[in-house]
Amino acid sequence: MTKRKYLWLIIIIFACTHVGRAQSWHPAVLTRRITHPQPMTGLVLWPAEAKARHATYGNAIQLEFAYCLPCKVVTGCREDGTIEYDWSWFDRILDDVASRSHQLIARFRYEYPSSRDVDGQRGTTAVPDYIKQRTDYTETFAENPNNDGPTWYADWSNVELQRFTLQFYADFARRYAHDARLAFLEVGFGHWSEYHIYGTELALGRNFPSKDFQKQFFEHLDTVMTGIPWAVSVDAGDKRYSPVAGDSALMALTFGAFDDSFMHKTHELSSGGGFNERCWNAVGRGTRWQRGVCGGEISYYSRNDQRSFLSPDGLYGHTWAEQAAKYHITFMIANDAPRGDVATPERFRDGSLATGYRFVVRQCETDGRRTRLQVANEGVAPIYRDAWFAIGPIRSDTSLRELLPGGERWVEIAAAPNADGSNVQIVSDCILPQQAIEFEADIGVQ
Secondary structure (H helix, E strand, O other), rough: HHHHHHHHHHHHHHHHHHHHHHHOOEOOOOOEEOOOOOOOOEEEEEEHHHOOHHHHHHHHHEEEEEEOOHOOOEEOOOOHHHHHHHOOHHHHHHHHOOOOOEEEEEOOOOOOOOOOOOOOOOOOOOOOOOHHHOOOOOOOOEEEEOOOOOOEEEOOHHHHHHHHHHHHHHHHHHHHOOOOOEEEEEEEEEEEOEEOOOOOOOEOOOOOOOOHHHHHHHHHHHHHOOOOOOOOOEHHOOOOOOOOOOOOHHHHOOOEEEEEEEEEOOOOHOOOOHHHHEEEEEEOOOOOHOOOOOOEHHHHOHHHHHHOOOOOOEOOOHHHHHHHOOOOOOOOEOOEEEEEEOOOOOHHHHHOOOOOOOEEEEEEOOOOOEEEEEEEEEEOOOOOOOOEEEEEEEOOOOOOOOOOOEEEEEEEEOOOOOOOOOEEEEEOOOEEEEEEOEEEEOOOOO
């Protein structure tokens, strides 16, 4: 045999072997249904409400929300600048929420009009005591801003407050980046950390951070908060308060957005005022949800808003499902909804299912050693933390993270399914052991 003929024989054998392998893939059985709201998505209750209604609403939610106070976890500061902590106060909140098989959305704040939860006095800031005791730190006060009650304001001219704020989030991220009890973090400044101090004259660099510090803050969080999805109020789109909307570098960061008066009467541009929709556009221009988690809280502008937003007829001309899809909502606080006569546990559950991701397997194939799946996201948002298809301990080669709505992705697992596909699952290190990410599939061998 000549050298040329020998070479051709090798090529033919290789080609036949390759074709044989390609043809060895065959359909595998896989049938599943989504039966409950998915982890890290849905309508949200505060811990007290979630605890009181756990027997009836526990299976309708996956998330709870709490305001958190820096002063409750900071015990002091060493001479070298090291912040000293006792995290037990925050860990108790996480443990309480996790005891109901839910995860926490946390928001640390300094100002909360009229609140007594710091020291029993109305409107006290949650700035750590070691900063308040400094001679160069002086807070300002408003008697009744926006009719919300007495409010003290952090002194943003103080260099140590600025330094502490940056260091706090770096230390927080280091401790909780891989803690499955925590789903998301909301950040911001002003009343309730919602990026406004309505009713008080704005003094950048005094009762509200300067725009230069805000830029530093955003860039810092983008660096340290790589393991925890974080979001800022859509009011950061207001140029009076924030530099975000006019800064292309800040706009490119991976933060999400939350809206604490979602679906109020003039929320939409089509409804008249449209301030909220303009802010959404300013911080994201329709794509913020592709990079960061989007959520918020149903409006309290009217006592009726939270209690009626799940009505089949909608609220102010818009249904919940319509608005959740438009803004690609992953979570939404609706603590007062169960207090009305609209949000039954079943309707609350359906409202949760209208948010976030929804994975559907359209094809499942195996060659006896490997499994490959064609996965689509039929939800309204991506999943913002890593999750993988798996068979036993063997995970797929590709995460489902950032699979956009309407998108598809092939994933391969270096293991074979059993006869009915029951060993195929989705796993994530970012959810509690009691939680499960479900998927839809209706694939059978003909």
